Amino acid sequence: MRNANPWQAAVAAGVLLLAVACGSGGGGTGGGGAAERKSVGKGEGRVDLIAWAGYAEDGSNDPRADWVHPFEKQTGCKVNTKIAGTSDEMVSLMKTGQYDTVSASGDATLRLIAAGDVAPVNTRLVPNYRDIFSGLKMRPFNSKNGKMYGIPHGRGANLLMYRTDKVSPAPDSWKAVFDGAPKYSGKVTAYDSPIYIADAALYLMKTRPALGIKDPYALDRTQLDAAVALLKKQRQYVGEYWSDYQKEVTAFKGGDSVIGTTWQVIANTATAQKAPVKAVLPKEGATGWSDTWMVSAKAAHPNCAYKWLNWIVSPKVNAQVAEFFGEAPANAKACRETADPHHCAVYHADDEAYYRRVHFWTTPVPQCLDGRKNVTCTDYAQWTRAWTEIKG
Amino acid sequence: MSVTEREPGARARLAALLAPPLLWLILAYLGSLAVLLLSAFWTTDPFTSDVVHSFTADNFREILTDPVYRTVALRTLGIAVVVTLLDALLALPMAFFMAWVATGRLRRALLVAVLTPLWAGYLVKAYAWRVMLGEHGIVNAVLAPLGLHGPGYGTTAVVIVLAYLWLPYMILPLHAALERLPAHHLEASADLGAGTLRTLRSVVAPAVRPALLAGSVFTFSLSLGDYLTVQIVGGRTQLLGNVIASQVTLDLPLAAALSAVPVVLVVCYLAAVRRAGALDSL
Numbered sequence: 001m002r003n004a005n006p007w008q009a010a011v012a013a014g015v016l017l018l019a020v021a022c023g024s025g026g027g028g029t030g031g032g033g034a035a036e037r038k039s040v041g042k043g044e045g046r047v048d049l050i051a052w053a054g055y056a057e058d059g060s061n062d063p064r065a066d067w068v069h070p071f072e073k074q075t076g077c078k079v080n081t082k083i084a085g086t087s088d089e090m091v092s093l094m095k096t097g098q099y100d101t102v103s104a105s106g107d108a109t110l111r112l113i114a115a116g117d118v119a120p121v122n123t124r125l126v127p128n129y130r131d132i133f134s135g136l137k138m139r140p141f142n143s144k145n146g147k148m149y150g151i152p153h154g155r156g157a158n159l160l161m162y163r164t165d166k167v168s169p170a171p172d173s174w175k176a177v178f179d180g181a182p183k184y185s186g187k188v189t190a191y192d193s194p195i196y197i198a199d200a201a202l203y204l205m206k207t208r209p210a211l212g213i214k215d216p217y218a219l220d221r222t223q224l225d226a227a228v229a230l231l232k233k234q235r236q237y238v239g240e241y242w243s244d245y246q247k248e249v250t251a252f253k254g255g256d257s258v259i260g261t262t263w264q265v266i267a268n269t270a271t272a273q274k275a276p277v278k279a280v281l282p283k284e285g286a287t288g289w290s291d292t293w294m295v296s297a298k299a300a301h302p303n304c305a306y307k308w309l310n311w312i313v314s315p316k317v318n319a320q321v322a323e324f325f326g327e328a329p330a331n332a333k334a335c336r337e338t339a340d341p342h343h344c345a346v347y348h349a350d351d352e353a354y355y356r357r358v359h360f361w362t363t364p365v366p367q368c369l370d371g372r373k374n375v376t377c378t379d380y381a382q383w384t385r386a387w388t389e390i391k392g
Numbered sequence: 393m394s395v396t397e398r399e400p401g402a403r404a405r406l407a408a409l410l411a412p413p414l415l416w417l418i419l420a421y422l423g424s425l426a427v428l429l430l431s432a433f434w435t436t437d438p439f440t441s442d443v444v445h446s447f448t449a450d451n452f453r454e455i456l457t458d459p460v461y462r463t464v465a466l467r468t469l470g471i472a473v474v475v476t477l478l479d480a481l482l483a484l485p486m487a488f489f490m491a492w493v494a495t496g497r498l499r500r501a502l503l504v505a506v507l508t509p510l511w512a513g514y515l516v517k518a519y520a521w522r523v524m525l526g527e528h529g530i531v532n533a534v535l536a537p538l539g540l541h542g543p544g545y546g547t548t549a550v551v552i553v554l555a556y557l558w559l560p561y562m563i564l565p566l567h568a569a570l571e572r573l574p575a576h577h578l579e580a581s582a583d584l585g586a587g588t589l590r591t592l593r594s595v596v597a598p599a600v601r602p603a604l605l606a607g608s609v610f611t612f613s614l615s616l617g618d619y620l621t622v623q624i625v626g627g628r629t630q631l632l633g634n635v636i637a638s639q640v641t642l643d644l645p646l647a648a649a650l651s652a653v654p655v656v657l658v659v660c661y662l663a664a665v666r667r668a669g670a671l672d673s674l
Contacts, residue, residue, distance in 0.1 A: 235628060256545065380438065388639075391628065
């Protein structure tokens with residue numbers, strides 16, 4: 001063998017590297033070691049955010065929607081935004097330790113807290129925190145051991161969007177994308193994330209009471225299998241799955257998708273681009289989100305991060321974001337600042353009864369979230385595997 | 393006859409010259425492959441997605457036993473094979489025309505035409521196809537008068553776009569091989585009484601085969617690893633790349649184990665190509 005020497009060298013180097021990798025592997029995963037801050041000092045000149053589309057607008061999408069430049073001007077913190085399409089993406093981006101703050105939904109917050117990726121937030125250092133609706137403070141998805149792990153941002157529901165020229169009669173039920181999907185075969189769309197299984201579970205909760213689903217995030221094996229079967233049936237009629245909001249906008253604009261799940265901000269963007277679409281909250285209720293700005297345990301720019309937290313929930317800015325994204329603001333005073341005086345009423349900002357119909361994204365865990373003790377529920381790893389299986 | 397016999401310091405200089413690239417190859421390239429393979433034996437905390445460093449072969453067991461991964465792997469392999477065949481079919485006549493028929497300005501223009509798409513961004517091209525293949529895109533507009541409907545988003549669209557994206561990688565080696573083939577070989581073949589078919593089989597084919605296989609290595613391996621085109625025009629289709637990408641965020645070790653599948657496929661393909669003798673002339 002004429003090439004023997006280089007190969008031996010390569011193998012030797014490989015073995016060496018394995019040894020190094022194994023050696024450094026013992027670091028383990030400490031949980032929640034970081035302490036909260038005692039004071040906010042001068043800004044570091046920059047802040048790196050992970051945000052949902054529409055949360056950190058700098059006027060490039062819509063010149064009227066710009067709350068990033070005023071923040072930069074006021075604080076001197078230059079904002080770098082990374083848009084994430086799913087909660088899973090947010091969790092993995094936060095693990096890199098390169099970001100200061102994240103607008104995490106309830107299915108990401110607990111995972112971030114448990115992994116020690118985020119630090120508790122000293123709410124006294126965020127003056128606008130006192131005006132946040134009390135219904136959003138110290139909730140199971142944004143606090144632990146009596147400590148807030150972030151500042152609530154706002155909440156809303158995942159809606160059903162349809163092309164008004166292609167879909168009639170106007171749908172008022174998720175049936176349109178499940179049992180009624182064959183009617184729009186090849187033009188149905190769905191959110192590309194394991195958490196979408198909860199949408200199917202919610203539909204089964206209302207249509208097949210015999211399954212006994214009480215909470216779409218607390219599914220035992222039988223219930224998960226039923227949801228998976230429903231989603232596999234739906235897949236035959238799905239044109240494409242989306243997680244990039246721009247992709248969904250173009251799909252609805254071009255008529256490649258005519259019905260499917262959406263966010264209000266997508267409906268607003270599509271409408272602004274003259275696509276004939278409408279978004280509704282179906283009668284079964286919906287899944288939804290309640291978002292919290294969290295600070296990384298390894299934040300390189302913690303002062304700017306705290307300044308951003310206070311800025312994004314200040315009445316005026318919180319009102320702007322809420323109207324742009326199409327959600328209920330977290331700051332009670334924001335309701336007086338909205339361009340549409342009825343915004344808070346339309347989005348039920350302080351209507352806790354309304355939000356009982358909206359099932360906020362939560363990470364499924366083995367201890368059933370609905371309180372059942374006699375069964376083990378399926379966890380998110382199982383949901384992830386099920387989702388790969390559903391997509392085939 | 394070698395340099396080393398004449399100059400004693402030459403061997404050291406040669407070593408110094410080759411050491412940095414070799415080190416880079418071994419550490420950055422083979423090293424990262426080794427780490428990837430190693431992490432495939434780890435596992436994750438199901439709740440926090442943190443990697444847990446305990447040694448287990450569960451990930452490989454899951455990939456081999458769960459039918460969904462087999463389906464996805466076979467689909468990916470099928471698409472890579474179809475894309476390669478399609479590119480070979482398109483590139484052969486094109487390269488032949490460029491090398492032997494076209495002359496002067498036309499030949500240069502064709503070469504530029506083949507090379508220009510390589511200058512445009514991958515995403516731009518894929519998104520352009522998304523617009524063209526859409527419900528109100530140009531493909532449907534052209535086909536509508538004939539009473540036909542375009543493929544829409546899906547597996548067919550993925551094959552079309554990938555074949556388009558990798559076509560230059562097939563044309564260029566073929567063109568180079570055909571251009572190198574001396575005209576007097578063909579004349580000699582004709583003088584010895586061989587017909588067109590016999591000349592193609594006995595003179596052209598052996599000269600082109602290594603280039604064809606080299607080109608197919610590009611089209612095959614690039615198609616195996618692609619996941620963005622599928623995301624853009626694939627509709628509900630998922631390939632190995634997409635499954636890996638979706639697991640990277642949640643279960644890094646499983647993603648690492650899945651990445652071994654295309655690596656194994658490409659290594660098998662290279663071995664087959666080597667067996668066919670196509671790498672001898674490289």
